[in-house]
Amino acid sequence: MSRTYFGTDGIRGTVGTPPIxxxxxLRLGHAVGQVLxxxxxxxxxxxxxxxxxxxxxxxxxxEAGFASAGVDVLLSGPLPTPGVAYLTxxxxxxxxxxxxxxxxxxxxxxxxxxxxxxxKLPDEWESQVEAELERPARWVESAKLGKARRLEDARGxxxxxxxxxxxxxxxxxxxxxxxxxxxxxxxxxxxDVFHELGAAVQTIGCTPDGLNINAxxxxxxxQALVKAVAEHRADYGIALDGDADRLQxxxxxxxxxxxxxxxxxxxxxxxxQQRPVPGVVGTLMTNIAIEQALTRHGVSLVRxxxxxxxxxxxxxxxxxxxxxxxxxxxxxxxxxxxxxGIVSALQILQAVRSAGTTLSALLxxxxxxxxxxxxVRLRVGSDWQQxxxxxxxxxxxxxxxxxxxxxxxxxSGTEPVLRVMVEARDAALGRRCAEAMAAAAAAG
Numbered sequence: 001m002s003r004t005y006f007g008t009d010g011i012r013g014t015v016g017t018p019p020i021x022x023x024x025x026l027r028l029g030h031a032v033g034q035v036l037x038x039x040x041x042x043x044x045x046x047x048x049x050x051x052x053x054x055x056x057x058x059x060x061x062x063e064a065g066f067a068s069a070g071v072d073v074l075l076s077g078p079l080p081t082p083g084v085a086y087l088t089x090x091x092x093x094x095x096x097x098x099x100x101x102x103x104x105x106x107x108x109x110x111x112x113x114x115x116x117x118x119x120k121l122p123d124e125w126e127s128q129v130e131a132e133l134e135r136p137a138r139w140v141e142s143a144k145l146g147k148a149r150r151l152e153d154a155r156g157x158x159x160x161x162x163x164x165x166x167x168x169x170x171x172x173x174x175x176x177x178x179x180x181x182x183x184x185x186x187x188x189x190x191x192d193v194f195h196e197l198g199a200a201v202q203t204i205g206c207t208p209d210g211l212n213i214n215a216x217x218x219x220x221x222x223q224a225l226v227k228a229v230a231e232h233r234a235d236y237g238i239a240l241d242g243d244a245d246r247l248q249x250x251x252x253x254x255x256x257x258x259x260x261x262x263x264x265x266x267x268x269x270x271x272x273q274q275r276p277v278p279g280v281v282g283t284l285m286t287n288i289a290i291e292q293a294l295t296r297h298g299v300s301l302v303r304x305x306x307x308x309x310x311x312x313x314x315x316x317x318x319x320x321x322x323x324x325x326x327x328x329x330x331x332x333x334x335x336x337x338x339x340x341g342i343v344s345a346l347q348i349l350q351a352v353r354s355a356g357t358t359l360s361a362l363l364x365x366x367x368x369x370x371x372x373x374x375x376v377r378l379r380v381g382s383d384w385q386q387x388x389x390x391x392x393x394x395x396x397x398x399x400x401x402x403x404x405x406x407x408x409x410x411x412s413g414t415e416p417v418l419r420v421m422v423e424a425r426d427a428a429l430g431r432r433c434a435e436a437m438a439a440a441a442a443a444g
Contacts (some may be wrong), residue, residue, distance in 0.1 A: 029065020
């Protein structure tokens with residue numbers, strides 16, 4: 001279904017360039033309000049945001065748009081995306097709104113929405129909103145305008161929720177942790193969660209100024225955390241992204257663990273607790289070594305398209321609970337309705353404590369296959385799927401790799417680029433295969 005404004009994760013772009021402008025956000029708030037009022041006479045929405053300087057401007061515009069449609073607004077201030085999802089459900093609200101561009105730099109921003117149940121909304125709802133945007137505004141009369149107020153205890157409520165996702169018996173006493181909040185939405189939440197569970201906490205990336213979100217810190221720049229863990233002689237380091245739905249983790253040896261490895265640990269921890277794990281959902285990018293390791297333990301892995309919303313759709317369809325992406329978006333639907341970096345970190349630390357060992361020991365015998373990714377810019381009008389030379393190169397690569405690797409070729413959803421990925425036990429072989437296919441794609 002073609003849409004003008006909504007992408008795979010809400011609406012996102014550069015601030016000051018349509019649609020990330022105050023006039024569009026006012027129209028968006030009004031349009032969403034009109035859709036909400038089709039089912040509820042007097043809806044209430046929660047608006048949260050990350051720490052970008054543009055958040056103030058977009059928040060005010062959305063608030064005015066909602067009010068003009070007769071929708072009441074609660075304002076949480078800076079709060080992680082999963083915190084907005086939780087509070088929307090806990091407070092029995094009609095909609096959760098997050099102003100954030102996730103792991104992007106401060107010059108970008110965006111908006112995404114959560115249902116009354118704290119879940120991402122389907123394409124059909126987004127299409128309704130887009131249709132409403134094309135209609136003339138229908139301002140309510142003054143007596144029916146929406147009201148706005150600040151939700152003063154949003155931070156504290158969310159901290160308590162995060163702690164409630166692990167057993168009361170879990171203590172992090174004796175553990176030193178470095179928390180990197182990417183100068184983002186979790187800067188005043190994540191350190192307190194781990195401290196209140198007993199850990200000695202050091203922080204980096206927890207002093208936002210509106211312009212430094214994700215700048216050289218956080219889940220997309222984990223080397224800053226690796227360095228800090230070494231400097232503080234910490235046991236673990238936890239890196240979140242700007243809206244805190246993504247996790248990267250570092251141990252005392254400086255080893256960085258990605259989402260694939262952490263998903264495996266979550267699955268094995270539940271198996272150790274004698275809890276059923278019929279399968280987990282990864283993506284097209286999930287490392288084949290994780291699939292093989294899960295299979296050895298009788299756990300199936302199903303691959304969804306890249307994007308946490310597609311992982312969630314697959315989990316929901318199958319009635320499973322665990323899924324995730326290599327980037328660190330992890331879903332544990334028995335703990336939360338959406339990906340949550342803090343909750344995911346707590347689940348990993350709980351697994352480590354329960355096993356009485358280290359994270360590296362829990363992953364003993366699991367060695368990720370090296371991946372080679374090459375982006376090939378496509379010529380206008382070219383059809384890579386009809387490229388005979390690329391097809392031949394792919395067949396040759398798959399024959400060479402056999403059971404010791406795999407090939408993935410997919411078009412980017414945001415730019416005219418073909419992504420050629422080879423995963424192989426032999427890194428040199430993988431690179432050679434990838435380069436051969438990329439050359440064939442470029443010439444086609």
